Structures are given as structure tokens and as C-alpha cells.
Amino acid sequence: MASSLDTLCGQAFGAKQYYLLGIYKQRAILVLTLVSAVVAVVWAYTGQILLLFGQDPEIAMGAGSYIRWMIPALFVYGPLQCHVRFLQTQNIVLPVMASSGVTALSHVLVCWLLVYKLGLGNKGAALANAISYLANVSILALHIRLSPSCKSTWTGVSREAFRGIVSFMKLAVPSALMVCLEWWSFELLVLLSGLLPNPKLEASVLSISLNTGSLAFMIPFGLGAAISTRVSNELGAGRPEAARLATRVIMVLGLATGVSLGLIMISVRNLWGYAYSNEKEVVEYIARMMPILSVSIVFDDLQCVLSGVVRGCGLQKGLWFGIICGLVVQMMLLLAITMCTNWDKEVGKFQTKTCTTHTLCFVGFSASRVLIMYGSSSCISLV
Incomplete structure (x- = not known):
């Protein structure tokens, strides 16, 4: 808010x-x-x-x-x-x-x-x-x-x-929902991962991926805050051309930082998993996820800086509805994947895997969650 x-x-x-x-x-x-x-x-x-x-x-x-x-x-x-x-x-x-x-x-x-x-x-x-x-x-x-x-x-x-509290709330509530819906969409992925085969491993790897994305997100978040201030100042001063120019500049910077972060993720994909776990299965899974995550970072980078532009213009409701549309599309795609899964075939992939004694593997912290990961040679549990 x-x-x-x-x-x-x-x-x-x-x-x-x-x-x-x-x-x-x-x-x-x-x-x-x-x-x-x-x-x-x-x-x-x-x-x-x-x-x-x-x-x-x-x-x-x-x-x-x-x-x-x-x-x-x-x-x-x-x-x-x-x-x-x-x-x-x-x-x-x-x-x-x-x-x-x-x-x-x-x-x-x-x-x-x-x-x-x-x-x-x-x-x-x-x-x-x-x-x-x-x-x-x-x-x-x-x-x-x-x-x-x-x-x-x-x-x-x-x-x-x-x-003027009512008029303030008309802008504050969409602003809050805009942020909440964006975070909840990511948390929804963690919940849905529990429906996949070998849910402990899937939830663990997805949590690590989200934590990595949150870390990379801090750079475009700063750019979004900067453009929000610049655009709102220029519009308030009655200089639309200056606001347009600032938007173009921030889009170029956002694209450049997104591509740079994506390339860094790809280059460290085989090592990044060790920052969270010493389990080879997890590290290899993270390595396969990093190229996908790097692509999402590019688009997330651009949406973050554009969100700053929208906040500067005072168009939070439009952004709010945009996030809802994206969330619906994401949910429908995940639902389609889940409904089309051949569960008998998936069971065959993991029927030889059993859980052994769990040992403390790492503790990871983020702004919105505390993750305590326990790992074994054949499974990962998220507590």
C-alpha cells in the first residue's frame, strides 16, 4: 500500500x-x-x-x-x-x-x-x-x-x-494487490509442485529457483523504483516528453541487465546448486532449470521496470488486471500439464528411489520465507 x-x-x-x-x-x-x-x-x-x-x-x-x-x-x-x-x-x-x-x-x-x-x-x-x-x-x-x-x-x-482517505485507498488498495498477486503467483507454483511426481524433490528445486530469482530481481527492482520517481516527477512538472525519454532509457537498461543476469545464470548453472545443497540430484536438476530461469529473468526484468513506469503514471489498476490475466494463463497452463500427465509412466521413473536417513543440508533465508532443507542420497524434503 x-x-x-x-x-x-x-x-x-x-x-x-x-x-x-x-x-x-x-x-x-x-x-x-x-x-x-x-x-x-x-x-x-x-x-x-x-x-x-x-x-x-x-x-x-x-x-x-x-x-x-x-x-x-x-x-x-x-x-x-x-x-x-x-x-x-x-x-x-x-x-x-x-x-x-x-x-x-x-x-x-x-x-x-x-x-x-x-x-x-x-x-x-x-x-x-x-x-x-x-x-x-x-x-x-x-x-x-x-x-x-x-x-x-x-x-x-x-x-x-x-x-481524502477514501481517495488514497483507491490507489493504495490496487497497489497492494498488485504486489500481493505477483508474489502469490510464485507461491502458487510451490504449492502446485506438490502435485508432481516426486513432490519433495520438485518443491525443493522450485524453492531454490524462486530464491535465485528473488536475488536477481533486486537489480530491476532498483531500476523500477528509479523510473517510478523520474516519471512521476516529470509528469507532475508537465514534461511528457521527458517522461517518455526516461521510459525508453530504462527499457534499454532493463533489457541489458536482464540479458546480463541471464548469461551469468547460464554460466554458473553447474555450480549454483551447491550453494543450497550437496546432493548431486538436486545440483543436476538446478543446472537444467537455470537456462529456463534465465529466460524468465529477462522478461521479469522488463516487467519490473515497466511496473515502475506504471506506478509513476498512477495506473496501478491496469497493472493489477494485467497480473491477474497473467496469473490465470499461468494457472491454466499448469493445470493442462497436470491433467495430461501420465501418472503410471511417471511412477516408473521413480519406483527405484527410496528415502534414507535425512541429514541437515542447508538453511536458506529470503525476505518472505525461511527455508530449512533436509537432504538424503535419494530424496529432498522441504520443511
Whole structure:
């Protein structure tokens, strides 16, 4: 929902209506805090929800306990995103980068203190996120209030922030759904992989592929944020030709980075699997997946930078419907493949494979999931 500020603050800054940036930021913080309260209720009952979906009781309760301790981080993360976009749309990026760097370095110390020194375990890890987010947003808030560069865009707390919430939601909700649908489409692949023959291996390899794609995605994500700011600024200033030129430039950069990342993936395809597992079967499967993943990265790269253009123009609803159409097509193709599978033939491929004693293989982390992989000589289990 905070990505709606890419449009609102960016265009207001380009139109030199500087005081509106502060109003939009306050309004966004208010809305995100209310939404966070609703999400917090869901998080509080995560353990029970997972049990309803048939998850292992021990894992469900562990996840439920961890997510409850993450609730403080939820209420800090919203304002943090609002502050980041408030500065980013003014082309003030160095303070954001510096604040993020300092927070990342200190996060290691905070985790050590809470997890090991105080013995809080995974609860300490959850609280460490809240502390780091709070430190980050505090640094940015001080910069906004003390820096001369924000003197015209931040004029203090205003009652005007309580007005126009409905119009803000009309842009914020499609922005949120746009992001959610994109991530959910990838998560749907993991769920569907459980229907394939040898689902443990398929789910494991697909999870590694998604983690690799997320890593490569950070580069076009930065390009998308940059073009979103540039386009919104130029449109707000009434310079459509400059916005068109910036779009053409970012498309060339997006294509170049996508092709470069794809070539890198192909060149390391035989080694990349060892970053996640020491099982030869997994490594070989990943090597076969990498060329396919490299092609998807090229297109994902371009859609990411074009998403930034769309956000800058304030056309999130159109992008939202585009993602829905892509998700439907993806689901139909996967359904067709699943329905046409010769299960008897597939069983023959794996009838000689049996599971042996499992050994801890690796732990992989990403922004939205924690993957703990266990491997054996003949199978991989995803917990």
C-alpha cells in the first residue's frame, strides 16, 4: 500500500506542490497503522490457522509463536516504507542508503544480543527486526526534520492528513494487490509442485529457483523504483516528453541487465546448486532449470521496470488486471500439464528411489520465507 506514495508524492513534487508530500506521508502512515492492526489479529492466530490447513502441530505452533513476536515489527515497518518513499520521490536517496547500511550492520549485533546473550532464541530474532526497523525509521525521521532539503516538503503534523482517505485507498488498495498477486503467483507454483511426481524433490528445486530469482530481481527492482520517481516527477512538472525519454532509457537498461543476469545464470548453472545443497540430484536438476530461469529473468526484468513506469503514471489498476490475466494463463497452463500427465509412466521413473536417513543440508533465508532443507542420497524434503 505504501507504493501508492510513488505516484502521489512523485507527481506532487514534480508539480512543485511540496507541502502535499508531508500530507500524503502522514495520511499513508495513518492508513497503514490501521491496516497493520487488522493484519496483527491474523498474525496472532497464525498457529491455529496453520492447524486448520493440516500443518504439523509442532511446526504450526512454532510459526505462530514466532509471528506473534513479529507483531511489533509490523507496526514499525509501515512508517518506515512511508519515510523511504517520501525521500525517494524527492531524489533524496543517499540518506536512505546510509541509514539502511547502518541498520544492516547493527542488526547483526542486535540479533546476537537478543538470540544468544539474552537467550531469547527465535523470539529474540523476531524482536530484532522491530528494533532494526525502529532504528532505521528514527534516523530517516530525524533527517526529514533537521535537513534543509526537506524544509519545504515537511511542515509538521497537519489535520489535513485525516481528509481524502477514501481517495488514497483507491490507489493504495490496487497497489497492494498488485504486489500481493505477483508474489502469490510464485507461491502458487510451490504449492502446485506438490502435485508432481516426486513432490519433495520438485518443491525443493522450485524453492531454490524462486530464491535465485528473488536475488536477481533486486537489480530491476532498483531500476523500477528509479523510473517510478523520474516519471512521476516529470509528469507532475508537465514534461511528457521527458517522461517518455526516461521510459525508453530504462527499457534499454532493463533489457541489458536482464540479458546480463541471464548469461551469468547460464554460466554458473553447474555450480549454483551447491550453494543450497550437496546432493548431486538436486545440483543436476538446478543446472537444467537455470537456462529456463534465465529466460524468465529477462522478461521479469522488463516487467519490473515497466511496473515502475506504471506506478509513476498512477495506473496501478491496469497493472493489477494485467497480473491477474497473467496469473490465470499461468494457472491454466499448469493445470493442462497436470491433467495430461501420465501418472503410471511417471511412477516408473521413480519406483527405484527410496528415502534414507535425512541429514541437515542447508538453511536458506529470503525476505518472505525461511527455508530449512533436509537432504538424503535419494530424496529432498522441504520443511
